[in-house]
Amino acid sequence: MKAFWKNLTMAFGLVLVLTSIVGASEVTEHDIQQGKSIYERSCLICHGESGKGDGPAAFYNAAFSAPRARDFTVGNFKFRSTVSGSLPLDEDIFRTITNGIPGTMPSFSGLSSEQRWQVVAYIKTFYGGFQEEIPEVIKLAGLPILSAAESVRRGKILFQDMDCHSCHGRQGRGDGKVALAGELHDSRDLPISPNDLTNPTGWKNGATASDVVRTLFTGLDGTPMPSYESQLIGHEDDAWHLANYLLSLSGQN
């Protein structure tokens, strides 16, 4: 009898999973056209009519240095929950539209959830790879470690050991030797500055510990920020200690 209930629960769970997968993939032409309409009103001014990041405001916002508006036709997405080089999940694009990017892109949480999903559907039409590639999600095991003095102390050691200071500087102000030498560039070959980790409004990919751990695992494609996934798998505690230390630099822990 116990086995029966177990099997029934598993079957029910499977149906739920399959239903959610089918539901998520059900994008109609109507959705894309609605997304296009919203995109042209809200996104085109920076991202451009053809999604190349060449809208009327894009050049003036970032004429000579990064970050310029994302070029959706290349397939480089910074903010993902997928491995380096992979396309993002739909949820990643949705999250960025919802939250915006501090300092560069406004939040569009004023749009309804349905409208934001429609914009996601339209953005994906700019790059054919979305039809061919399956995003590969990062593998994050273990439980979060709450920020505490000991965790922050261990994170500080990791910050040095993992050479984060080369770009972000010893105090995390974005003034590392490589940054000051002007050697960092983005995928457009525009000069790019590392994040000033002491600035609480500068966390473009989110400012919770889980956002920071996700960034450490994924890296930021199209920028010099690499993925540390292969070094942190099996050492997930270190990722949380490092995140706690990084957030402490801006007093956010």
Added chain:
Amino acid sequence: MALIQNIWVPGRQIFSLFFRSAILSLSLWSGHGLAAVENIYAGTLEGEVHFTGQKPRPTVMKVVKDQDHCGTKVSIQTVRLHGAYGALSDAVVTVEGMSTNPKPEKAQRPVLNMRCAFSPRISVARKGQEVEVRNQDPILHNTHIKYGRRTFLNVAQVPSGKPIIKRLKKSGLHAIQCDKHVFMQAYLHVFSHPFYTLTNQTGTFQIPDIPPGTHTIRVWHETLGILKKVVKIPQKGTTRIQFTYP
């Protein structure tokens, strides 16, 4: 048993014939049998790549990080010449426009971070094969591989960190760079067919099993650019060709 075999002999022959035809068709269609068929009518291309004139000066780049290990300056000579006649190594030679796509042999192409440089600096691979990225230096490197503007892989590796293996899914030029040490650059050419090679230290190369016909041969060098020549490959034998930069 013998009786049964005798009764079924004609049927087995027909089945065998049908089966062989099907396998041959299938192998031709999929490309797996192409090499074997082409060997009947296929030529070999042999050639040399030379450089004449004044050898360019090496590029000298300042090292801003990890000077204890990398030194204060790095001198990079991309035009690697050998012997008295300017034999040029590390030029990528390929037959253009080849559409065959037999399954590549399984292989891992190494990308080593070694002595503050990538080794090899120029490499070639088949689409479907894998790259294996390793850091053999006592300092941290990031290996940033791009095709066009898209990131293929950007990974940090601590000293003696785990190797990273990733399958090459797209053909084309992949640029490799360490963002932390910008003087560390390399190129990986990925092809969807087997008709490619690199020139060796005598500036020579050989590409076997080329289908007969008129083909364009393309030579790529990282700083000297691209040269092309049209060549006719006969059904049998070796055809020779020579390229000279600049």
